[in-house]
Amino acid sequence: MGVSERRIRERLDARQSILATARELFLLKGFEATTIRNIAEKIEYSPSTIYQHFKDKNEIFYTIHSEAFAELVRYLNASEMHKNPMDQLIALGQIYIQFALENPELYDLMFIMEAPIDFLNYLEDANWIEGKMAFDYLKSVIANCIQQGLIKETDLESLSYLIWSTVHGLVTISIRKRGLKIGLSDPDTIIQRSFAIFSHLLVKS
Amino acid sequence: MGVSERRIRERLDARQSILATARELFLLKGFEATTIRNIAEKIEYSPSTIYQHFKDKNEIFYTIHSEAFAELVRYLNASEMHKNPMDQLIALGQIYIQFALENPELYDLMFIMEAPIDFLNYLEDANWIEGKMAFDYLKSVIANCIQQGLIKETDLESLSYLIWSTVHGLVTISIRKRGLKIGLSDPDTIIQRSFAIFSHLLVKS
DNA sequence: TTTTTTAATGAACAATGTTCTAAAAAAAAA
DNA sequence: TTTTTTTTTAGAACATTGTTCATTAAAAAA
Numbered sequence: 001m002g003v004s005e006r007r008i009r010e011r012l013d014a015r016q017s018i019l020a021t022a023r024e025l026f027l028l029k030g031f032e033a034t035t036i037r038n039i040a041e042k043i044e045y046s047p048s049t050i051y052q053h054f055k056d057k058n059e060i061f062y063t064i065h066s067e068a069f070a071e072l073v074r075y076l077n078a079s080e081m082h083k084n085p086m087d088q089l090i091a092l093g094q095i096y097i098q099f100a101l102e103n104p105e106l107y108d109l110m111f112i113m114e115a116p117i118d119f120l121n122y123l124e125d126a127n128w129i130e131g132k133m134a135f136d137y138l139k140s141v142i143a144n145c146i147q148q149g150l151i152k153e154t155d156l157e158s159l160s161y162l163i164w165s166t167v168h169g170l171v172t173i174s175i176r177k178r179g180l181k182i183g184l185s186d187p188d189t190i191i192q193r194s195f196a197i198f199s200h201l202l203v204k205s
Numbered sequence: 206m207g208v209s210e211r212r213i214r215e216r217l218d219a220r221q222s223i224l225a226t227a228r229e230l231f232l233l234k235g236f237e238a239t240t241i242r243n244i245a246e247k248i249e250y251s252p253s254t255i256y257q258h259f260k261d262k263n264e265i266f267y268t269i270h271s272e273a274f275a276e277l278v279r280y281l282n283a284s285e286m287h288k289n290p291m292d293q294l295i296a297l298g299q300i301y302i303q304f305a306l307e308n309p310e311l312y313d314l315m316f317i318m319e320a321p322i323d324f325l326n327y328l329e330d331a332n333w334i335e336g337k338m339a340f341d342y343l344k345s346v347i348a349n350c351i352q353q354g355l356i357k358e359t360d361l362e363s364l365s366y367l368i369w370s371t372v373h374g375l376v377t378i379s380i381r382k383r384g385l386k387i388g389l390s391d392p393d394t395i396i397q398r399s400f401a402i403f404s405h406l407l408v409k410s
Numbered sequence: 411t412t413t414t415t416t417a418a419t420g421a422a423c424a425a426t427g428t429t430c431t432a433a434a435a436a437a438a439a440a
Numbered sequence: 441t442t443t444t445t446t447t448t449t450a451g452a453a454c455a456t457t458g459t460t461c462a463t464t465a466a467a468a469a470a
Contacts, residue, residue: 003437007447036427046450048429057427112317117382128386135387157389158398161378162371165399169374170367177322181333182340184362193360194367201406212416212467241458251419253460262458 015053017043019067022060027105031061031115058119061109065116068106069130075099076137085144086151090199092141093167097195100171101188108175111168138164151205166198220258222248224272227265232310236266236320263324266314270321273311274335280304281342290349291356295404297346298372302400305376306393313380316373343369356410371403 021042025034036057040047054060075095082088100107109116110130120126139160145151153159173179174187184190226247230239241262245252259265280300287293305312314321315335325331344365350356358364378384379392389395 007437011448032426035425037425047427048451049449051428052448111383112377112381114381117386120386126386127388128383131383132387153402155398155402158395159402161384161389161395162375162399162402165374165378166367166371166403167374168378169370169372172317172377173366173370173373176317176319178316178333178336179366181322181325181331182337183332184366190363190366193363194370197358197360197364197367198371201410204410205406209468216417237457240456242456252458253420254418256459257417 011053014043014045014049018050018053018060019063023064023067026061026064026109030105031109031113055122056119058115058122061113062116062119064106065109066130068103068110069134071103071106072096072099072110072134076134079141084150085141085148086203089141089145089163089202092138093163093195093199096167097171097191100167100175101191104175107171112172112176135160135164151202153205163202167195170194216258219248219250219254223255223258223265224268228269228272231266231269231314235310236314236318260327261324263320263327266318267321267324269311270314271335273308273315274339276308276311277301277304277315277339281339284346289355290346290353291408294346294350294368294407297343298368298400298404301372302376302396305372305380306396309380312376317377317381340365340369356407358410368407372400375399 018039021039022034025038025042036047036050039060040050050060054063075098076092079088079091079095082091117128120128139156142151142160142163143156146153146156151159170191174191179187179190223244226244227239230243230247241252241255244265245255255265259268280303281297284293284296284300287296322333325333344361347356347365347368348361351358351361356364375396379396384392384395
């Protein structure tokens with residue numbers, strides 16, 4: 001009988017509507033201003049029902065964070081149009097920056113906020129697979145660059161960490177509003193220019 | 206009569222003890238876990254008294270944030286032992302990283318957390334002078350490098366932003382715990398190695 | 411001593427995440 | 441169809457939070 005299947009489907013639907021609403025409110029008002037009661041009200045359930053689907057607020061936002069990684073991957077895939085790994089690497093950086101600037105709240109959740117990592121720490125010895133996969137992908141592209149002699153550097157891990165850090169730094173200064181109130185010209189422009197300088201440094205190395 | 210002077214002094218003492226306690230608790234337990242009631246209890250005042258000295262919790266932590274900048278400047282001053290501006294620039298980066306790794310909570314408050322900036326936004330058209338001064342100092346050192354032909358780059362602002370972003374990115378990935386759960390080797394080590402690579406890129410440009 | 415100004419308090423408010431017990435609904439068994 | 445069992449939902453309750461406000465205590469001025 002398909003009754004139990006329907007129940008599973010209903011549970012999944014409820015879960016999905018919680019996530020969709022949480023995400024909507026989060027993008028609209030931010031993490032702290034998105035309350036369990038807000039979410040519950042919008043999906044017309046009681047607050048306590050939400051706790052049958054998620055351990056706590058952090059788990060909800062950990063899940064959204066994971067979904068956001070799927071979107072980032074979709075962005076990054078566009079880099080594979082480039083045959084030359086150096087071109088691909090630079091495209092990767094540009095797309096990463098583009099994703100962050102177009103989805104600052106999601107980027108925040110993925111790479112700055114503590115909530116998702118707090119939930120991860122609650123699960124014992126759980127790895128941050130979303131981050132690890134993205135970093136491994138970056139590493140593989142850089143490895144190609146090295147292999148083809150486009151970059152001469154032996155320490156793959158450190159170079160990858162440097163490149164990630166650089167684009168991460170470029171966008172987080174902006175996202176956490178340290179760039180605005182410092183008298184800089186338009187944030188997006190300076191990020192693009194800074195990345196261009198960094199690309200030149202890399203290519204000529 | 207010195208009576209009003211004493212009262213001013215007493216007010217300042219109270220203010221200072223609020224700040225000292227807030228800072229102590231913050232370094233121990235973090236921002237959110239440091240409550241107004243915690244602070245009040247420790248200095249043996251009622252919670253409401255604190256609001257006679259500070260508008261809200263954000264103002265307390267904005268003040269601590271400003272004090273932390275004085276400490277950062279103390280760190281950075283050590284870079285002036287170098288005559289060669291390129292050496293100074295690299296020392297600047299290393300000291301900046303050192304400060305962040307030795308005072309991760311303070312660094313968080315200064316460059317990542319939203320609380321101080323939220324308070325700044327409450328004051329209308331207030332500039333982030335602490336950040337601006339630090340950035341201007343960095344710019345001046347880089348300007349010296351350009352002037353002496355050690356770096357060939359016309360866009361001073363973008364290059365400065367790039368260098369700041371890079372060291373900021375290096376340390377924030379670690380501070381917000383994205384480096385740990387990714388299977389990286391020791392965070393401090395990889396940060397040092399990555400910065401060394403970056404230094405080489407800069408020097409050879 | 412009396413008046414006025416200043417400082418400090420304690421109670422109270424609204425909002426939060428979360429838990430727990432009881433009710434309602436649905437499914438399974440009789 | 442009726443009864444029993446299981447699952448789902450709700451509502452009340454708890455402890456905490458930042459913050460405000462009327463009232464009391466203290467200190468300074470007159």
